[in-house]
Amino acid sequence: MNAAARMKDHIDATLRDPRWSQLRNRDRSADGSFWYSVRSTGVYCKPSCAARPARPENVAFHASREEAERAGFRPCARCHPERVRETLRYGIGSSPLGLLLVAASERGVCAILFGEHAKALEADLRQRFPQADLSRDDGALAGTLVQTAALIEHPHAPFDATLDLRGTPFQRKVWEALRAIPAGATASYKEIALRIGMPDASRAVALACGANALAMAVPCHRVIRGDGALSGYRWGVERKRSLLAREARA
CATH class of the missing domain: 3.30.160.70 (Methylated DNA-protein cysteine methyltransferase domain)
Structure with a gap:
């Protein structure tokens, strides 16, 4: 794919992203949920920034200030995104x-x-x-x-609460795949990697599971090793074993 085609894909993806609309509308309610960087200026901003609107070809979205800074961007001097609390x-x-x-x-x-x-x-x-x-x-x-x-x-009971999922695009993709595993079933890290279209990302899937902050609502306890053995669990392997045993009986 040549540079022009890559740029077109980037612009199309940016315009389809719901965060683009929040950015364009300077949506204050979105502050703290994501940040965006502007390649042409080298800064990153919060969604409500009053600066001149950025062009979509120059915009990238970030799940955290730290992610934007790791990508080489500095805080905007107008909206001070590093001060958002x-x-x-x-x-x-x-x-x-x-x-x-x-x-x-x-x-x-x-x-x-x-x-x-x-x-x-x-x-x-x-x-x-x-x-x-x-x-x-x-x-x-x-x-x-x-x-x-x-x-x-009662693992089959619906969980009606709205979730505020925070992570990188890759992590959120993994977490959505975990939410699709029904109670009573399990999947390996390799299987999750295949489901998200990244067959070589088993290790990254495991790291995303470890970064999950929403026990049970994002059921990382349903991910096991390829040989069927239990792997680690942020809240203890015994809790993982107990959750899976309850789900198998339900």
């Missing part, structure tokens, strides 16, 4: 597999974490969302906590 509300409750933390942004549930101690869960949340202000509100998250804990014993 948000407040995440979270609640902690009990479950058959230990304590459960659920956190939500304005866009939806962004974290479901297992743990043994509340302080450790809060530290994990803070590490995953270092730029956010955290506010504990068990009452506001009570319903979501109950619904989430119910997934352990």
Whole structure:
């Protein structure tokens, strides 16, 4: 493919991306959900930036400020995207597999974490969302906590909460493939790589599973090794074994 064809594909993909519309509309509600860089200026911005609109051929989208900076872009001096902060509300409750933390942004549930101690869960949340202000509100998250804990014993039950999936395009592609694995079934890392059209990406799939912040809602526990053995699990192999055993009986 020549350079002109590659550029046309890039422009077409940018215009189809729903984030392009948010950028063009300077949508403040999208601030913090993604950032965009402008190749012609070398800066990255938040969606609501009031700067002159960028041309689609110069735009790239990023899941985090760190990703934009790793790509070589500097913060815009007009919108100061490095200063964007948000407040995440979270609640902690009990479950058959230990304590459960659920956190939500304005866009939806962004974290479901297992743990043994509340302080450790809060530290994990803070590490995953270092730029956010955290506010504990068990009452506001009570319903979501109950619904989430119910997934352990009733894995076929629908999970109605809106999810705020945050990650690179590759990670989100893997996570959507995981969400398509039904309760009671499993898939290998290789099978997931094949399903997303990247047969040589088994290791990257495993890393994406490890980066998942939404236990059970994005069921990375359903991914096993190619020989059928259980592999690692961010919240402990015993929890993984217990979740799979419950799903096999359901």
